Amino acid sequence: MKLFLLPALLSLFLFEFSFAQQVTISGTVRDASNGETLIGASVRVLEAPSSGVSANNYGFYSLSAPKGSYTIRISSIGYNAHEQKVDLNKDMRLDVSLDPNNQLDEVEINAVSSREQIESPQMGVNKISMKEISNVPVLFGERDVLKTIQLLPGVLAAGEGNSGFFVRGGTVDQNLVLLDEAMVYNASHLLGFFSTFNSDAIKDVNLYKGGMPAQYGGRLASVLDVNMLDGNNQQFGMDGGIGLIASRLKVEGPITKNKGSFMLSGRRTYADLFLKLSSDSSVNNSVLYFYDLNLKANYQLNQNNTVYLSGYFGKDVLGYSNEFGFDWGNVTGTLRWNHVFSSKLFSNTSLIYSDFKYNVDISDDDNDFQIASRIQNVNLKQDFHYFASNKSNIRFGLNLSRQEISPAGIDASENSDINSLKIENRQGAELAAYISHEWKPVSKWSFLYGLRLNTYLLLGPGEFRTYDAEGDVAGSTLYGKGKIVTSYFNLEPRFSANYRLNEQSSIKASYNRNTQNLHQLTNTTSTLPTDAWVLSSNNIQPQIADQGALGYYRNFNDDKYEFSVEVYYKDMQNQIDYKNTADLQANENVEAELVYGKGKAYGLELYLKKRVGRLNGWISYTLSRSKRRFDEINNGQWFAARQDRIHDVAIVGMYQLSKRWSVSGTFIYNTGNAVTFPSGKYSIGGKSTWYYTERNGYRMPDYHRLDLGATLESKPGGRFKSSWTFGIYNAYNRKNAYIIDFRENKNDPNVTEAYKVALFGIIPSVTWNFKF
Structure with a gap:
């Protein structure tokens, strides 16, 4: 074995060993009022603020820590945070339902954590909240996902009243449009004046226009998920x-x-x-x-x-x-x-x-x-x-x-x-x-x-x-x-x-x-x-x-x-x-x-x-x-x-x-x-x-x-x-x-x-x- 490989192998061993000494708390985060899973909910150990993780696209999270007693804080935009003390001596499951925060004193329109754009390595992504979509005035008063994303940088409307869009110099067909993972070939009604997306039925909208994650493929310009x-x-x-x-x-x-x-x-x-x-x-x-x-x-x-x-x-x-x-x-x-x-x-x-x-x-x-x-x-x-x-x-x-x-x-x-x-x-x-x-x-x-x-x-x-x-x-x-x-x-x-x-x-x-x-x-x-x-x-x-x-x-x-x-x-x-x-x-x-x-x-x-x-x-x-x-x-x-x-x-x-x-x-x-x-x-x-x-x-x-x-x-x-x-x-x-x-x-x-x-x-x- 060549000597220059030894430091890498030693680092890998220490890396795996350190996490082998930890235990894991995992679960699903939901909305208490309707049971909807909360994508991107934040889960942190208050005693170790840098240990935070986010729930995935299905509301599932997994957080690891050394054995001990901790206070777990679970939060999401628009919801009251949940804090719970746990004795983490072995792997455990903690499913949590968060109560919506209906206070109007501080209206928040963002779909993600205020820290995500600073902390995440993901580039060129916009997460659109349904609150934003419902408030943006559009043609004929119909709330429209595609008309809203046309107001973001790097996204251009294909024409007057049209739901087609161009992303960073690409054509309309170079956008991968997914609805619950299914490909939508023509995402428009009435020759483009409306989109196929009825906002009443939509939970979450993510637009990737650069640095696409590897799980997406098949298009050059963007992914609208x-x-x-x-x-x-x-x-x-x-x-x-x-x-x-x-x-x-x-x-x-x-x-x-x-x-x-x-x-x-x-x-x-x-x-x-x-x-x-x-x-x-x-x-x-x-x-x-x-x-x-x-x-x-x-x-x-x-x-x-x-x-x-x-x-x-x-x-x-x-x-x-x-x-x-x-x-x-x-x-x-x-x-x-x-x-x-x-x-x-x-x-x-x-x-x-x-x-x-x-x-x-x-x-x-x-x-x-x-x-x-x-x-x-x-x-x-x-x-x-x-x-x-x-x-x-x-x-x-x-x-x-x-x-x-x-x-x-x-x-x-x-x-x-x-x-x-x-x-x-x-x-x-x-x-x-x-x-x-x-x-x-x-x-x-x-x-x-x-x-x-x-x-x-x-x-x-x-x-x-x-x-x-x-x-x-x-x-x-x-x-x-x-x-x-x-x-x-x-x-x-x-x-x-x-x-x-x-x-x-x-x-x-x-x-x-x-x-x-x-x-x-x-x-x-x-x-x-x-x-x-x-x-x-x-x-x-x-x-x-x-x-x-x-x-x-x-x-x-x-x-x-x-x-x-x-x-x-x-x-x-x-x-x-x-x-x-x-x-x-x-x-x-x-x-x-x-x-x-x-x-x-x-x-x-x-x-x-x-x-x-x-x-x-x-x-x-x-x-x-x-x-x-x-x-x-x-x-x-x-x-x-x-x-x-x-x-x-x-x-x-x-x-x-x-x-x-x-x-x-x-x-x-x-x-x-x-x-x-x-x-x-x-x-x-x-x-x-x-x-x-x-x-x-x-x-x-x-x-x-x-x-x-x-x-x-x-x-x-x-x-x-x-x-x-x-x-x-x-x-x-x-x-x-x-x-x-x-x-x-x-x-x-x-x-x-x-x-x-x-x-x-x-x-x-x-x-x-x-x-x-």
Whole structure:
């Protein structure tokens, strides 16, 4: 044995020996009023303040200490702390339920501990509380998770009223959106004006935009991890709301008190009812609505085993008379089993299903056909969380998923002018394994590092083609069912470090690599339900992104204020774009329309938040660039990506006027997206044709908007509670450009004029909310 290994082995032996002399107290932290597990609850030994740990995503904690008598303090934001003396002579279980703190003297909107941004090595993460979401004024008065995260630094809205978002220069499809661990492919209703997330059913929202933990994979830009409420296991209850265009209702209660519960939440718009008032028969027979349904149930089999079943069902329906019909929707399901092997080892096993599909029906005198597409995913996950000590915990696991895409084909009737087109399904399988370690070796340093291994297989059956530089078929091969067409293997290292300068400030640095094997093809700034999805193939290689970030974090005034500044640089490989004349829809050779190149994104993010008090809120500013380079576009020169937006500012304020009245406001300003406009026009055969030069060489006009809101709570007392929420979207009626288009002047065809289409002016809203 080489001598230089001896110090390392000796240190490891002493490390393990020291923790072998300790005993462990573990358990689950819950809300006493409804039995919901409390994610991130703080558990500390008062006699050793530095020994604190946090509950994991399922409310489970594990804390180790030498044998002795201690006072254990368990606390969580918005709850009264619980203190209990224990004689810790052997491993013991301590499950605790915390009472909510309903005092209004110090309103707190934060979702996490005031110290977490200083102490945790995790970078680029935002945890959003439902209190924040409920108070932020939004379009039509509907509380919206996705509209709220667009107000954070590094997160840009995809467009006016749109629920799509860009994170640190990435595209919409480079965001992994999870609902109870299930992948959501299109997280929007009504073409993006609403999100699929009904806030009544949501418990916890985490957005990772840098330094992603190793348990997440499959996307380059971010992870939005949304968890549904478990349901009240203490008593039955109902709450909901009635708005101008939508209503919602949630029912929850115990299956067996203190053992199991259920939650059922539904929402539906009724804009289609207003169409019935029209005297135009075509409008009268049209439809326009969406609905969604969230369901969840859980049951604690015993102290160490709990099972969960959750699902989401959502659908949009648009139709004009009997001539045009368009519907799309998501279905997800998650079956989960939590098992506690010991006071230090926690396990979560999940079987997950995701489904997204759309249908377009067109029927007139000449055409009668349907376009349909579908994407399905089945995923088996096994995650372990090992609490080695108060300063060291390890996560590891496996993830096996199978994905099938049914591309958009055409099914036409015999008398239609359109021919039917059947495009072969594509199937892929991914196997991933990961391990990560959060370690705090000394008081000033903490680390979070790990590795994710990803293997992707493209599977038959089908005919698989290759294409030359001109897009012509260069060759094709037939593969049988289950045969491997091509495979890719990628290693994804993740590393974050935190150095505490003092009790109030710290510096963090991170590096992470992510890969992506599912790609969305779109030529608009925001995604549509009809945008095509493709898998990595013999032509399309996995997208790869390497991101480095550096940040400074500081708390002020007894942790009432928190400030952060982060800078990042992201290098992207195998980026996908389309040729200038590309046809992306119902095209069996769509891969021939694609080009492949590089990308880079870099920026500065500033964030100042007031966490507590009658006045709270935050200010965020992002300075960023996102660029792409393809040999076939702009003569191989770098150009601004569609989501490139240089400046983005959001100011959010919430003020508690009294015990019953609260007001809020949001101001947004950003520079316009990069866009391709014609640089001129020419005439061929007497017909004018636009002339385009460079891709995304122009800018949309700057965007700014002020939203206002107010909430009136019912008088305190009694079980029945209600409130009125009033809102004004775009309070000063700014006509922001949704589209800039060009046309010939009616009086002089030689003159070309630009014109602006504004989507929304001032929009008032009112919603009555109730709970009992």
